[in-house]
Amino acid sequence: MARGEGLDSADRRLLAALAADGRAKLSALAQTTGMCVSTVQNRVRKLEEAGVIAGYRALVDPAAVGRPISAFVEIYAEPDDEDGVPEILEGIEEVTACWSVAGEATHLVKISVADAQALDHVLSRIRAAVRTRTRITMVLRTHFERSAAATTPDQ
Template sequence: MDAIDRKILAVLQEDGRLTVTELAARVGLSVSPCHRRLRELERAKIIRGYRAIVDPEAVGLPFQALVFVTMRQEDRDTLLGFEKAVAEIPEVVQAQRLFGDPDYLLRVLTADLAAYQRLEDDHLATLPGIQRLTSTLVMKQVVGSRPVLGPGR
């Protein structure tokens, strides 16, 4: 990947709806080479997809919690079962396995505290292998959906 590929990625992260013609103009290429580079970035899975960034509050999900999960047991089958179950909970919009303690970090969106409490009681607390859940409520989003590549990177 060279500087032009990085520029293509930076521009697309700011506006993923650009046409190839518009993208080519912004990165200083003609359409054909830009299109070839774009397809190669997609083929190599550097660009994993295109999507809209949706404001959770605007769709009725203003309540956000970060849930730290400590596992009781960490054998392969338990971890795979936990990860599969977490992936099936739509309110979990991000899940990361961590080194050290805690073992996982989940980002959860719900309508309000009562909805979160029901989710924790009915789903999160019943996930396989859990020893402890620790929830932290998000007061304010300071940085979110920042591009991976942008000016200065």
């Protein structure tokens, strides 16, 4: 199956269950989805092999590890520099995600830091490394985040 193509409603239920609890046992997934354990096991394996399930990881609360402040940074790189931005930013530990975007900005970056001084320091490092202007939006409160699997409609 191509990534995302050929997913039926059972696959989508399974993906939603795994997005909610990536450590769920096969028996719990079977009960949640209404499939037998062997079917769940086969479907999970096929979804992993097809790249639909890209991996499993722990969701770590940034505040619990001393980084309670999150911000989104729009980067406005020069056309000659655009392609190198992700590689440069990957070396900055506080950068937790980087996307190429459409619109005036060329990239959108999420960062997590300890305090305003750390935010200023990271922004200075980004500006120096990419030689660009930035625009910052600081997160005041996260109301929710969800996995794509939880929002994928049945087809």
